Amino acid sequence: MVKGEIIIVGDEILSGEVQDTNSFELAKQLSSAGFFIERITVVGDEQKEIVDVLLTAIKKADFIILTGGLGPTWDDKTVKAVAQALNRPLEINKEAYQHLKACLAKHGKPFLPSHEKMVLLPAGSKPLGLAFHACGFKLIFDEKPLYFLPGVPKQMNQILKAQVLPDLNIIFPNISILYKKTLRIFGISETEVSNKISSLLASFPEIKVSSLPCFPEVHLFLRANKKEDLDKLVKEIKTILGNDIFGEDTETMPEVVGKLLLKKGYHLSVAESLTGGLIGHLITSVSGSSNYFDRGVVTYSNQAKIELLGVPKEIVNKYGPVSEKTARYMAEGVKKLAKSDIGIAVTGYAGPTAGPEAEVGTVFIGLATPTKIEVTEWHFNGDRSEIKMLAAMTALDKLRRYLIL
Numbered sequence: 001m002v003k004g005e006i007i008i009v010g011d012e013i014l015s016g017e018v019q020d021t022n023s024f025e026l027a028k029q030l031s032s033a034g035f036f037i038e039r040i041t042v043v044g045d046e047q048k049e050i051v052d053v054l055l056t057a058i059k060k061a062d063f064i065i066l067t068g069g070l071g072p073t074w075d076d077k078t079v080k081a082v083a084q085a086l087n088r089p090l091e092i093n094k095e096a097y098q099h100l101k102a103c104l105a106k107h108g109k110p111f112l113p114s115h116e117k118m119v120l121l122p123a124g125s126k127p128l129g130l131a132f133h134a135c136g137f138k139l140i141f142d143e144k145p146l147y148f149l150p151g152v153p154k155q156m157n158q159i160l161k162a163q164v165l166p167d168l169n170i171i172f173p174n175i176s177i178l179y180k181k182t183l184r185i186f187g188i189s190e191t192e193v194s195n196k197i198s199s200l201l202a203s204f205p206e207i208k209v210s211s212l213p214c215f216p217e218v219h220l221f222l223r224a225n226k227k228e229d230l231d232k233l234v235k236e237i238k239t240i241l242g243n244d245i246f247g248e249d250t251e252t253m254p255e256v257v258g259k260l261l262l263k264k265g266y267h268l269s270v271a272e273s274l275t276g277g278l279i280g281h282l283i284t285s286v287s288g289s290s291n292y293f294d295r296g297v298v299t300y301s302n303q304a305k306i307e308l309l310g311v312p313k314e315i316v317n318k319y320g321p322v323s324e325k326t327a328r329y330m331a332e333g334v335k336k337l338a339k340s341d342i343g344i345a346v347t348g349y350a351g352p353t354a355g356p357e358a359e360v361g362t363v364f365i366g367l368a369t370p371t372k373i374e375v376t377e378w379h380f381n382g383d384r385s386e387i388k389m390l391a392a393m394t395a396l397d398k399l400r401r402y403l404i405l
């Protein structure tokens with residue numbers, strides 16, 4: 001197993017002023033290529049700290065990728081730190097110098113003393129990224145490749161794909177492919193998932209499995225060196241978790257529901273109250289949704305429910321807008337209004353205020369199908385936006401579970 005380390009340099013990352021996307025992209029690309037990332041470290045713009053982190057990483061890793069601190073300003077100290085750590089004198093790199101000088105001349109600008117920092121690299125450096133108007137570099141130290149890339153995400157990503165990954169594949173030609181699978185789960189908590197599959201995972205010690213709550217879902221990430229082992233574990237997890245798994249890899253709930261509606265040849269209409277059009281937004285985020293989604297109606301007020309969906313006024317007055325009976329009439333009403341095969345209705349209180357008939361977080365979801373009308377009551381926790389998202393996703397999940405029967 002080839003082990004790599006990622007080092008991210010920048011005070012702005014540590015202070016939270018700038019979000020670190022480089023480590024995410026690096027880890028994703030490298031792990032997909034079969035490399036194991038043992039550690040990701042974020043360090044500030046202090047030369048001594050950069051030196052210490054780099055020397056520590058060199059002792060353990062087979063290769064290192066560091067991003068940030070390569071610019072021309074006073075707070076860019078990575079190059080000096082690398083020179084100090086590796087005991088390499090700084091010198092003007094001829095290739096980088098000629099390239100920068102030519103670029104400046106092309107725009108009618110002279111090479112100034114302030115430009116020198118951009119081409120002053122540790123001895124033995126090979127410039128990277130010149131084609132992308134960036135000046136990263138590569139060094140070999142203790143027979144290990146060390147890559148120093150700009151912190152600008154676009155430039156970093158360009159150099160990674162065009163130069164670093166191909167170079168790593170040459171240096172480590174026998175790297176084994178890492179097979180990956182993501183299982184997306186909705187309707188049960190991360191703790192429940194763990195309780196259900198923990199004993200099974202013990203039988204597959206060679207497969208790396210991690211779980212992550214990705215509100216409002218739970219994602220299981222599986223990585224294995226052998227595809228047949230991964231396929232076997234995935235099959236057994238699906239047997240245990242059943243329909244709580246709604247998709248794989250990058251599949252979203254709206255995409256899965258859309259495919260099922262197309263397969264059944266059904267058309268859908270939606271009546272929303274507390275979600276305010278969120279369900280319609282999620283459905284129409286999928287290209288081609290017009291093939292199965294007819295319309296969405298936001299009936300936020302009581303009067304809208306009565307006028308547009310035909311909810312009897314006496315029902316609203318007696319049971320309230322957030323009730324099983326109101327949700328039932330809403331689902332049936334929007335189905336009749338659109339002449340669709342299926343109607344979904346959602347009504348509830350997202351907070352922070354509520355009505356006399358129900359508490360904050362109370363949601364009723366109605367599902368009108370060609371053969372029946374079913375209403376379920378839910379009690380969600382969270383702030384206003386979280387309750388709305390939970391209600392919308394639960395409505396879609398309720399539809400999904402009906403369609404797969």
